[in-house]
Amino acid sequence: MDEFLEVVIQEHRVRERRESDGDALDFVDILLDLQRENASRTPIEDDTIKAIVVDMFGAGTQTTFAVLERTMAELIRNPETMKTLQNEVREVVGRKDEIDEQDLEKMPYLKAVLKESLRLHSPSPLLIPRELTQDTKVLGYDVASGTRVMINVWAISRDPSLWENPEEFRPERFLEMSTDFRGLHFEFTPFGAGRRGCPGVTFAVAVDELVLAKLVQNFDFKLLDGAKLKELDVSESNGKCPLLVVATPYVC
Template sequence: MPSTAHFLIVPLCTALFLLFLHKWRRRRRLAPTRPPPSPPRLPVVGNLHQLGSLPHRSLQQLSRRHGPLMLLHFGSVPVAVASSASAAREIMKDQDLIFSNRPALSIPGRLLYGNRDVAFAPYGEYWRQMRSVCVLHLLSGKRIQSYRRVREEETSLMVARIAQLSPSTVDLTEMLASLACDVVCRAALGRKYGAASKFKAAFEEFVRLLGAAPLWEYIPWLRWTRRFDGVDAMVVRVAGAFNEFLESVIREHRVGERRERDGGGLDFVDILLDLQRENQGGSPVDDDTIKAIIMDMFAAGSDTTYTALEWAMTELIRNPSTMKALQHEVREAGGSKVDIDEQDLDKMPYLKAVLKEALRLHAPVPLLVPRELTRDTKVLGYDVACGTRVMINAWAIGRDPSLWEDPEEFRPERFLETSVDFRGLHFEFIPFGAGRRGCPGVAFAVAVDELALAKLVHRFDFGLPDGAKMEELDVSESSGLTIHRKFPLLVVATPHH
């Protein structure tokens, strides 16, 4: 007669077989049959050691050896890196939906109220509602046009400050950063705040933290080091400072008088509070959402805006013949006017080409904001697994010699001969991203950049301090999410008569 053990053998074997089958199928799903090429990696850290201080440049070099789509490992995190227009098109257009999620990053999550903003929010219903709020209510063409007076006043104030300092050396980086911050302050918050310098310092820390990538973000068992590396303390301090400031702004808007009932002159906080009141009970626009969206607007509307201007002026100073051609166009269009206004910009195609060329060479956020794949798929014929993080090297694509003739040269003329634009339809030129997760504030930023650039070259001739040669101007880059000049742009600005 069979023992009890014999009766257990069949179910036990069946259970073991099913477990093996499950693990085998899961392994096949997580380890694609034809993954993208990968550089060799080290134990534990993976490929993190290959990023260096300027990841966009390091990844460009790796892509030249391993191809336009690579699979890297940052610690335990698989990361697909796209470095070609064709790979970007597949990710941001052909398969945009499944590449539209954001990875859960702890630092942005804590700075942005659990990712209640638009840039870092996970893909889903909340994100769709908030993006719709931004596109329809905050960043529509009509709304951007309503801030024309703000742009014209603030750019004129900047020009006046520079003129007062002439012939002394001017920190143009500081001037452009203040301009961008003041424009966003007035558009988003309704006015410039007295503690501007304190606000600016806190904002610089905020941007640095958004781009921080501590080891414990990629190697979970190193999370205990957070107590000693100072990052947590900085996050707490910066988040607390901004929360206190934004709380006071919201209180001020709730009790203050409305400036214009028809909405024409309302700032972003007014508009968001209106939406909150109109949808009481069922609205996702709570106070934390308002604060998170305002922080988004500062990061996108201030930091990247002045970065584009800073690099445009850098390249113009390094290329005197291009500067002269631009000054000729702007001064001709301005005629006898003392001050350029936005109406004149339509007569300046070369100015628009200069700005495009600066953005091609110096994408403000060179690796864009990372995405996360929500199901298994193929890209360029390679298998990429669900959960893979995705980085798109917009900086490398803008310098791809297969797409651009003499890609390292600053030649605005190339944009006079093509319809290629940066609004997400041409994947060889994506400084603001594309698809669902493309930047919704492009028009806001470009309106400031074009006017500021026109006024600067209209009003001044530029040189370098101590008679330094233009061609020797340092173009070293800083590190971080947004790539600024490593050193401030110091110039001598001589008023043109």
């Protein structure tokens, strides 16, 4: 990985593209610009740029496929929900081969399914640790500066005082409320909130919506022979019980 990123950096350094060239700058171009601008003050090493790129790849892939896998698992465990979603997507798309952003905006149930999946299976159950920069008081408790704080969004999203039948996978709940994951509703913050919220939320949601829509548009799914729906493991783990299904092409 280090050797590959070294080649990427050197290729970008040779080109030294600027916005004035008429081409949009990519992520590495911007990081190299920051490196040049800060050379005399706080130098940014090449290794730092490589680490940031690796972080972006990791944060933008592992969490995304984890959400998709758990969403598919919940849909397969709930065949009626799967059928409702497939009907919506196939009706909106019709006989088109491709799905675009305009199509996604006409799929409220698809969005509700992803929200419900994020509620039950947040890809980062404890988010990213925060550290207080000053003494503060929270609900009557004194919390000292430097204290590390973990936000248990997994527990908050399953709190029966906040959610009706919280252990049930029921996307319809999000058709009946305006609660969203953009950081304005603290009972539902799978991407965090405030200035330290996930910077990739828009990208992640767009990818998850598009991939999920394409999957249910083009395929019907069932478990391997002999497997029972209620025995499908949707517990929070990494790689412990991979989702194995039979995908059959759908012919309209």
